[in-house]
Amino acid sequence: MKGDHFGGRNEAGTSEEAEEAEGDGAIKKMCGIVGYLGSGSAVPVLVSELRSLEYRGYDSAGLAVIEQGNLRILKAAGKLANLETILKEKSPIAQVGIGHTRWATHGEPNDTNAHPHTDESKVVAVVHNGIIENYRELKNELLDKGINFSSDTDTEVVAHLVSYYYGQTKDMLKAVRKAVTRLKGIYALAILSPEYPDRIFAVNHHYSLTVGLGENESFLASDGLAVRPYTNQLLRLEQSEIVELTSSGYKLYSFDGEEVKRAPITSEGNLYVIDKGGYKHFLLKEINEQPTVLRQTLAKYLPDVQKPVNLKKERTDLVNSLHTAGITLTKEQIKNIDRIQIVACGTAFYSGMVGKYILESLAQIPTDIEIASEIRGRKLLSNERTLTIAVSQSGETADTLAAIKEAKENGSHTLGITNRADSHLAHITTDLITTECGIEVSVAATKTYIAQLASFYLLGIYLAEEKGLLPPEKAAQLKHELYLIPTWQEKILATSEDIRQAALKYCSAKDVVFMGRGFNYPTALEGALKLKELSYIHASGYAAGELKHGPIAVLDENVPVVTILVPGVVYDKSLSNALEAKARQAKMIAVAVEDDDKVNGIFETVMRIPVVDEFLSPLLTVLPLQLFAYYAAEALGKDVDQPRNLAKSVTVE
Numbered sequence: 001m002k003g004d005h006f007g008g009r010n011e012a013g014t015s016e017e018a019e020e021a022e023g024d025g026a027i028k029k030m031c032g033i034v035g036y037l038g039s040g041s042a043v044p045v046l047v048s049e050l051r052s053l054e055y056r057g058y059d060s061a062g063l064a065v066i067e068q069g070n071l072r073i074l075k076a077a078g079k080l081a082n083l084e085t086i087l088k089e090k091s092p093i094a095q096v097g098i099g100h101t102r103w104a105t106h107g108e109p110n111d112t113n114a115h116p117h118t119d120e121s122k123v124v125a126v127v128h129n130g131i132i133e134n135y136r137e138l139k140n141e142l143l144d145k146g147i148n149f150s151s152d153t154d155t156e157v158v159a160h161l162v163s164y165y166y167g168q169t170k171d172m173l174k175a176v177r178k179a180v181t182r183l184k185g186i187y188a189l190a191i192l193s194p195e196y197p198d199r200i201f202a203v204n205h206h207y208s209l210t211v212g213l214g215e216n217e218s219f220l221a222s223d224g225l226a227v228r229p230y231t232n233q234l235l236r237l238e239q240s241e242i243v244e245l246t247s248s249g250y251k252l253y254s255f256d257g258e259e260v261k262r263a264p265i266t267s268e269g270n271l272y273v274i275d276k277g278g279y280k281h282f283l284l285k286e287i288n289e290q291p292t293v294l295r296q297t298l299a300k301y302l303p304d305v306q307k308p309v310n311l312k313k314e315r316t317d318l319v320n321s322l323h324t325a326g327i328t329l330t331k332e333q334i335k336n337i338d339r340i341q342i343v344a345c346g347t348a349f350y351s352g353m354v355g356k357y358i359l360e361s362l363a364q365i366p367t368d369i370e371i372a373s374e375i376r377g378r379k380l381l382s383n384e385r386t387l388t389i390a391v392s393q394s395g396e397t398a399d400t401l402a403a404i405k406e407a408k409e410n411g412s413h414t415l416g417i418t419n420r421a422d423s424h425l426a427h428i429t430t431d432l433i434t435t436e437c438g439i440e441v442s443v444a445a446t447k448t449y450i451a452q453l454a455s456f457y458l459l460g461i462y463l464a465e466e467k468g469l470l471p472p473e474k475a476a477q478l479k480h481e482l483y484l485i486p487t488w489q490e491k492i493l494a495t496s497e498d499i500r501q502a503a504l505k506y507c508s509a510k511d512v513v514f515m516g517r518g519f520n521y522p523t524a525l526e527g528a529l530k531l532k533e534l535s536y537i538h539a540s541g542y543a544a545g546e547l548k549h550g551p552i553a554v555l556d557e558n559v560p561v562v563t564i565l566v567p568g569v570v571y572d573k574s575l576s577n578a579l580e581a582k583a584r585q586a587k588m589i590a591v592a593v594e595d596d597d598k599v600n601g602i603f604e605t606v607m608r609i610p611v612v613d614e615f616l617s618p619l620l621t622v623l624p625l626q627l628f629a630y631y632a633a634e635a636l637g638k639d640v641d642q643p644r645n646l647a648k649s650v651t652v653e
Helices: 003-007 015-022 042-052 080-090 135-144 155-169 172-180 282-288 290-301 318-324 331-336 346-362 398-409 424-428 447-466 472-493 496-506 518-535 544-549 571-582 618-635
Strands: 032-038 060-067 070-077 096-102 125-132 185-192 200-205 210-213 217-221 233-236 241-246 249-254 339-344 367-371 386-392 413-418 431-434 511-516 538-543 560-565 587-593 605-609
Touching (some): 032 241, 042 060, 096 125, 125 155, 155 172, 200 217, 210 249, 282 618, 290 447, 496 618, 518 560, 518 618, 544 571, 587 618, 605 618
Parallel strands (some): 339 367, 386 413
Antiparallel strands (some): 200 241, 241 249
């Protein structure tokens, strides 16, 4: 490659480059960026901000500060505590710095590949979230110019590229602008230079970055949560923007160099204290918070949730509540919807599967559920008569965002279901349901799953009422039963010791099979996901009727089978499928209601739930499976809150 190629703009990169980036042993991630400059000591603030972002998951951490006019880099693989040990020994004194928690994509997690990364002369230090898809092409060009690399990361390319352009322009803002025109991918950057010791440059391109503005000090983080302890004056960077940050303020620019005028907003939300509340792990705390989360979500959209329900009352003000909370669909628009499509990933995808059953049952609209990453490479079939629903805990999941953007381009009405009202998803969807979860710290989703399910129930009732499909008495009865679910969840949580004993009994298994039918087929998938991501035991979830079509071959006396059994239209068939598994000598476990005597003698272990209608049962059946996975992982000594290879949100494709 010729060196003069640096003078041009790489408009698109190639699909081959993207495939190379993905094929480099990449692990998807949600890294954390922080920054501080002001009159105070930078290091304690940076560490505090990084601590606030630990919930995202990471494998290394590092800081870059300017000390006596020079860049100083301190970083370590592993937990933040390892970096703190280094900081205690070396005690840097600085008033400006950037920091990072990394989840590996390019290059294994170690001290060398940890961020920040610098150019050879240490004119530039960079921390980076996301993936530079054309990094290999850029790296080869830089190598041809005699520039040496010390890491295996795509991030180091950015440091050398900015440094190269700074050598040409002697203007850091121009150098950053020229560099980003060459980068292909989804990314956020924070850049520090001793040539500009009084500022930080940051870039947001289809990612998330927030600036916090204090009195003679400024903050930067990839989540506003990290800066809220210091200030409630926040500026969220929009897509393809660069910010030049000083202790006294900021200047915003588009990638084209035009200055952007936008005032910060005042965040009125209460600070969320990240605290285990006496529990051993955040995950256990969050499992036990689910009744409260459900009550809060219902109280938001059903204001009379705490009052006795008059079953003869024609209807509550659910419709008005949904409109007030951000649903703008009119009766005429709802009438014109002939298809709903749900896009999501992971646990959110399983909530969407339940959502499909809910919406088809109540609103009688054909509903498809798609894994968002599977939409890549093919046309998304949506139009103005389609309602596209994107579900994402963080609101930053890259594949889900790409799918919802394509749906909007096709004219589809869009609705987001997320836990973060300040997220990218919340900004780009026409309508929004925000779940009332607070921050979910543990990587494994629990309370956000319950809140997503609740959102689908409320949406289904809303659409059905607006279409005139739900008689007032039936609607009132359904809402009344929703009100009771949190109390029933508390009854399940009160049996946690019994579930712990069950987990201890089976935690030595190498493989576990989960199965369910209808509304609880997704519960089986979610139960299997929780067990394998927390305990690392291989687990598979199946539609119970599919067991005999292949999976039954893996069953023997060493394989526990978990069957979800709730009285309803699929109960007898589910029980028959369980008997088929028992005939293969499998160890049998059931999630069953309290008065179900048929399970006695068939299952050696039964985790009981209150008697519940099949339609609402997913709000209960998942709780024993969450606890089962938690206690199995705890018994095996696993990192329950931050399982290996996982991150809280997947913000690269």
